Amino acid sequence: GHKSHHWNYQDIHQWDSDYPHCGGPEQSPINVVTGAATFDSSLGPILLSGYNVPPEQTLTLENNGHTVVLDLPDSLLIIGGLSQTYRAAQLHFHWGSQSDPGSEHTVNGQRFPGEMHVVHYCAEYNSVSEAATHPGGLAVLAVFIQEGEEENPTFQQLLPFLQNITEEGERTEIPGFDIRGLLPQRLDRYYRYNGSLTTPPCYQTVNWTLFNQTVFLSQEQMELLEDTVHADHDHILQNNFRAPQSLNGRKVLSSFS
Numbered sequence: 001g002h003k004s005h006h007w008n009y010q011d012i013h014q015w016d017s018d019y020p021h022c023g024g025p026e027q028s029p030i031n032v033v034t035g036a037a038t039f040d041s042s043l044g045p046i047l048l049s050g051y052n053v054p055p056e057q058t059l060t061l062e063n064n065g066h067t068v069v070l071d072l073p074d075s076l077l078i079i080g081g082l083s084q085t086y087r088a089a090q091l092h093f094h095w096g097s098q099s100d101p102g103s104e105h106t107v108n109g110q111r112f113p114g115e116m117h118v119v120h121y122c123a124e125y126n127s128v129s130e131a132a133t134h135p136g137g138l139a140v141l142a143v144f145i146q147e148g149e150e151e152n153p154t155f156q157q158l159l160p161f162l163q164n165i166t167e168e169g170e171r172t173e174i175p176g177f178d179i180r181g182l183l184p185q186r187l188d189r190y191y192r193y194n195g196s197l198t199t200p201p202c203y204q205t206v207n208w209t210l211f212n213q214t215v216f217l218s219q220e221q222m223e224l225l226e227d228t229v230h231a232d233h234d235h236i237l238q239n240n241f242r243a244p245q246s247l248n249g250r251k252v253l254s255s256f257s
């Protein structure tokens, strides 16, 4: 298991004293300035395989005190749109509160209500932990979450279970469902840059894909995400996002013009 993370989102400026990579030059998240992105025609559509998990296969949903994590079978693959094949490890969320947005990345200075990260590791490694320490070892698909009129049926196969894991350390089993349905329709339109984990140890080993198209949750679903899980016993887990980090000369590419 992981050494217990004694960090939190309140003393973010302390992170780099305990975790030196957090002070590195290629950190995440960033603000994407769309007008400054460079179109790269070699960036093809993200191609997924095995994302439809049958209901008889259960998935573990956990409150780890920093976010809610859905463990994913390593049979879910990214087989296109990246230089190598990547295997799924987990997905988790970043959110704000009912009054404030909580995405990690921002676009032209706009923060979205929430952000989902689907974390994958390069198939040449045997585990996400091993891959996490190698450049390009991780590929995270990031999806911005907005509030809309309709209830999102695929998120409805996940969000109600948050009520089983309100306390840090709690976990629950949920029936498999089509993980593809959590992603936007257009997997061919995205921003791409090299960055890091947005949490300690902040390894600078993440190939980021930020989809241009967002997903929509109803107000009730947003409230489930924002107002259900707690950390260290009593206080509600909200605003679990890191501030945007300097690009330090990094290029942001786009798969579309």
Ligand SMILES: NS(=O)(=O)c1c(F)c(F)c(SCCc2ccc(C(=O)O)cc2)c(F)c1NC1CCCCCCC1
Residues within 6 Å of the ligand: 002, 005, 064, 066, 067, 069, 089, 092, 117, 119, 128, 129, 132, 140, 196, 197, 198, 199, 200, 201
């Ligand atoms: N945005 S992100 O991808 O950087 C990210 C966060 F912002 C995160 F906040 C998290 S959760 C906090 C880190 C953590 C804590 C406990 C455990 C455990 O008990 O197993 C594991 C991790 C979190 F889990 C992740 N992703 C993890 C990063 C830590 C481990 C490396 C590979 C999995 C991706």
Ligand SMILES: [Zn+2]
Residues within 6 Å of the ligand: 092, 093, 094, 117, 198
């Ligand atoms: Zn994340």
